[in-house]
Amino acid sequence: MRGAVLYAPGDIRVDDRDDPAIVEPTDAVIRMAATCVCGSDLWPYRGIEEVDGPSPMGHEYVGIVEEVGSDVRNVKPGQFVVGSFFASDNTCEICRAGYQTSCVQRQPGAATGAQAQYCRIPLADGTLVATPDVPPADLVPSLLAASDVLGTGWFGAVAAEVGPGKTVAVVGDGAVGLLGVLAAKQLGADRIIAMSRHESRQKLALEFGATDIVTERGDDGVAKIKDLTDGLGAHSVIEAVGTQESMMQAIRSTRPGGHVGYVGVSHDVELPGQELFFSHVHLHGGPAPVRRFLPDLIDLIWNRTIDPGKVFDLTLPLDQAAEGYKAMDERRAIKTLLQP
Amino acid sequence: MRGAVLYAPGDIRVDDRDDPAIVEPTDAVIRMAATCVCGSDLWPYRGIEEVDGPSPMGHEYVGIVEEVGSDVRNVKPGQFVVGSFFASDNTCEICRAGYQTSCVQRQPGAATGAQAQYCRIPLADGTLVATPDVPPADLVPSLLAASDVLGTGWFGAVAAEVGPGKTVAVVGDGAVGLLGVLAAKQLGADRIIAMSRHESRQKLALEFGATDIVTERGDDGVAKIKDLTDGLGAHSVIEAVGTQESMMQAIRSTRPGGHVGYVGVSHDVELPGQELFFSHVHLHGGPAPVRRFLPDLIDLIWNRTIDPGKVFDLTLPLDQAAEGYKAMDERRAIKTLLQP
Structure with missing residues (x-):
């Protein structure tokens, strides 16, 4: 698959990478419908946060479930799902109090990097929320926004x-x-x-x-x-x-x-x-417990009460991720959507 | 009257000082029933907070209203009152939200220093709360505690x-x-x-x-x-x-x-x-808006539900204020009550 990798400050490339696979029985692999560049991706891009070797990038994602591990019960292949930047079990005491981004099992949500064609998502049952149906194309940017910036x-x-x-x-x-x-x-x-x-x-x-x-x-x-x-x-x-x-x-x-x-x-x-x-x-x-709000946010988007997708003022193919980062870094774009 | 003055770190003396008088029509003068040394008094006493010339000390007080200014309506001479370390009008928007210690008219509550026989209290209507009656002696320490440490x-x-x-x-x-x-x-x-x-x-x-x-x-x-x-x-x-x-x-x-x-x-x-x-x-x-809690705290003390006065493990005449500070500084006493 194709996926964005940060090599050094300012040096983002889209490479051929291995397709992700199920590792834990609680994982899911999703086929990305859309992904994007986050303001927080600019910290390492600008060299303000250290980059420790080539790093797959991206943590905002919506897509179709491709495959699930043997323990996954809440989502199934073919469903359109929204997740967020941290994976959470959504059952521990901290999650139940609404702080899923401090879940006792917290880990990166897009384990293999979301600026890619596929991504492995850990703790799929706790992390992913399925939409009522596969959405019409015009709702995808808003659902993608729910994955991070809207929830934040x-x-x-x-x-x-x-x-x-x-x-x-x-x-x-x-x-x-x-x-x-x-x-x-x-x-x-x-x-x-x-x-x-x-x-x-x-x-x-x-x-x-x-x-x-x-x-x-x-x-x-x-x-x-x-x-x-x-x-x-x-x-x-x-x-x-x-x-x-x-x-x-x-x-x-x-x-x-x-x-x-x-x-x-x-x-x-x-x-x-x-x-x-x-x-x-x-x-x-702190890190927004987006998972707390996802069901309500999906509802508001699904019934077209809100249109948070408007924050994407630049849409590029995934292969042009470098230009997407540059435009945000130079504040020419508010937020870049990438089409895998 | 007699009153405690801090001259320099470690140097606290009880001097003859002028009796306070009404300055503003919203002032009251109270005759102290009891006062005490606060943990925060130890900061200048220890030289951690700067002392800018001889400073009258003390901001915790209960006593009998001696005299009120012409605009004071809520308290009258002869009443036993509890106040706190900041004076507040108790009518501004910030007070009404429960943050009397950030009142738009905020000023020191014990304008002339509470470790003394008398004290001038500004904004008396907003600052002072009268008890149902003159309390029995054994309730005085608890009412004094309400003035600061309990409310805090x-x-x-x-x-x-x-x-x-x-x-x-x-x-x-x-x-x-x-x-x-x-x-x-x-x-x-x-x-x-x-x-x-x-x-x-x-x-x-x-x-x-x-x-x-x-x-x-x-x-x-x-x-x-x-x-x-x-x-x-x-x-x-x-x-x-x-x-x-x-x-x-x-x-x-x-x-x-x-x-x-x-x-x-x-x-x-x-x-x-x-x-x-x-x-x-x-x-x-932040600085505790003690005034928000005073009516309830006075009730709890009056009906003997709580006995916060137990924190006073040393009682001294006002003239021995220096020993009162020393005992707290050396952690020999939790809190010193001074009898004017």
Whole structure:
């Protein structure tokens, strides 16, 4: 099969690779219907996260079950399934509490790399959710979004305790931030402030339900959020970047007693204890337990209530993965869908 | 009047000072029934927090209202009142959300220092809560505890989402940690693990409702908590120290999806973003909005359901404040009550 491999920062190639096969009796192998490039793939691509030899890439996937191990009961060959970036048994105490990405059996969901024609998925019963039927082609991008960025933006909103009566600010205008806006709208927020200075992203934020756009960043961005909230700060802030600046911007934009939901993977972030203490915010986040939300998200997509697939503004054949990474790295594309 | 003043690290003296008077029409002046030394008073006493010239000390107080300003409506001379370390209007949006210690009008509650015979309290209507009557002498220590350490331990438990079915761990065996144990018991926790290696404090923890004692600290303490919780960590952890070690011990003792309530004032704490991200914990804390809890805490004390005054294991006349500080600094006393 063909599959994307990162050799070194900036050096992504699509190679001929071995077809994956069932290894554990709880595995499934799926034939990819669509896959994509994640903002977090850019960390190793940019050399900010170390690459330890050639690495098969990708962890977002939807596809048709090709084969299942002997212990798999919940999905079967021919079904269209959505999974997510960590595999989970969905039965342990941590999974039952809704934290499948900290499952006691947690492991990479796309064991062999999702930017490929086929992929082995461990713990298939706990990890994969079948759609009601094989979807029409126009729903595939949205279902693919559910696999990571939608579920992540959604978790950010849930972690930030978004709900009716709340003013929500979203730090980060990547796919996750934009889908945080969509989630906030679905969860009933009164007012949704998207922080973005890119016109195409502002436009999508407004389409997804943003009521205000703030173009300032850092302290100026914080001041603007305060201006818009009687000097108090937002009730709920979704942080979808993962840098020191964005985390501090999120914390400082939140009113005392408010909630920060942070889903940007933290890189070189150190939170000053004393400032956090006196900020009085609630802080919650981490790797989004997408599996918790998948059944509901699939429903919302299936009945066409939401269209998160709009975040894919570039679609390329898998073989052009390198261009897909480059376009995202240069912020020419919000998110690249790859067709295997 | 007589009042305690910190001149330099380790140098606390009780001086003759001017009697406080009404300054703002929203002020009250109270005659102290009892006051005490706080763990946080030890930070400047130890020179860890800078002392900027001679500083009147103390912020925990109960007493009789002596005089009120012309705008005060809710309390009147002759009433016995409990206040807390920050004054708040109790009417702004932040107060109404239960975060009185971040009130938009926030200011020190004991404006002139509580370790004294009299004290001026700003925003008296929002800050002071009258007891049903002048209390019998044996209730005074418990009402004094409500002014800070009980309310702080209680907030730690609430911030850690303590409740029925939960296993709770408490990091810190000072008065706040011990009253965190008491709060956890009142809030219905199933299991309460007190982390302490001091026999007298362990004894009080058990009296307050602890079910287990862990004497290990740091990584060993974390390992012990994991042992006691099927390898998962506690649901709720109350952090009542405020150091880097204690914060990390609290975060690492909490299961994914669990809650850390931190009420130890953070000193030189830097939280590593990536570890926090993957810990999946909820983090909430800060200066306890004691005012939120005061009416309920006064009830529980008045009807003798709880006896938080037990944390005072040393009672001295105000004039011996220096010995009171010393005994706490050397951990010979858990908490010193001063009689004005």
